[in-house]
Amino acid sequence: MLSAPSSDISVFSGRSRRLPVPHLDAALPTRLLPADLLWITDQGADDVLSGKFDHLLPPGGIWPTTNRWGARLRADEDVDVWLISWVPGKSTELHDHAGSLGALTVLSGALSEFRWAGDQLVHRTLHDGDQASFPIGWVHDVAWTSGPIEQDPITPTLSVHAYSPPLTAMSYYDVTDRGTLRRTRTELTDQPEGDLK
Ligand SMILES: [Fe+2]
Numbered sequence: 001m002l003s004a005p006s007s008d009i010s011v012f013s014g015r016s017r018r019l020p021v022p023h024l025d026a027a028l029p030t031r032l033l034p035a036d037l038l039w040i041t042d043q044g045a046d047d048v049l050s051g052k053f054d055h056l057l058p059p060g061g062i063w064p065t066t067n068r069w070g071a072r073l074r075a076d077e078d079v080d081v082w083l084i085s086w087v088p089g090k091s092t093e094l095h096d097h098a099g100s101l102g103a104l105t106v107l108s109g110a111l112s113e114f115r116w117a118g119d120q121l122v123h124r125t126l127h128d129g130d131q132a133s134f135p136i137g138w139v140h141d142v143a144w145t146s147g148p149i150e151q152d153p154i155t156p157t158l159s160v161h162a163y164s165p166p167l168t169a170m171s172y173y174d175v176t177d178r179g180t181l182r183r184t185r186t187e188l189t190d191q192p193e194g195d196l197k
């Protein structure tokens with residue numbers, strides 16, 4: 001019989017049975033770690049600011065104000081990297097990223113995130129310079145929010161996102177009256193944070 005490596009995570013069932021399960025990292029379908037994705041989005045944000053991707057930006061540098069917008073900055077077998085602009089009133093709906101890890105860096109403005117914490121939605125605001133990573137199973141809704149300073153006129157929020165393996169599907173969820181999560185649909189997509197609309 002094979003013995004489990006000492007680094008394996010173990011779970012307990014009942015009072016005394018100890019059931020070894022494989023280390024979770026070993027099961028991930030990517031060689032990149034959340035820390036790698038955070039670095040990639042940070043680097044992507046720097047590259048956007050330095051003008052490296054100016055050729056991918058909206059014509060005239062005018063950001064859409066009625067719809068979310070995105071441009072793929074990098075695509076290979078390991079990772080997809082996107083620049084996304086966010087506008088008021090256009091949330092992603094509550095979703096996961098299927099079998100992909102994710103991360104983001106907020107480039108300018110702020111994002112509001114509601115994350116499913118197992119029995120309720122937990123809110124946080126991510127400001128420019130903030131980063132977040134999303135393990136597999138992370139269910140959240142993301143939307144534009146105003147930053148600490150009221151903007152007039154309203155300015156889209158910009159963020160750089162990375163997904164590894166590259167995103168292929170997303171599932172969407174509702175929170176039921178019983179305080180549980182119910183998956184409502186799954187869509188095949190390579191678009192970041194749902195269809196950009
Ligand atoms: Fe997401």
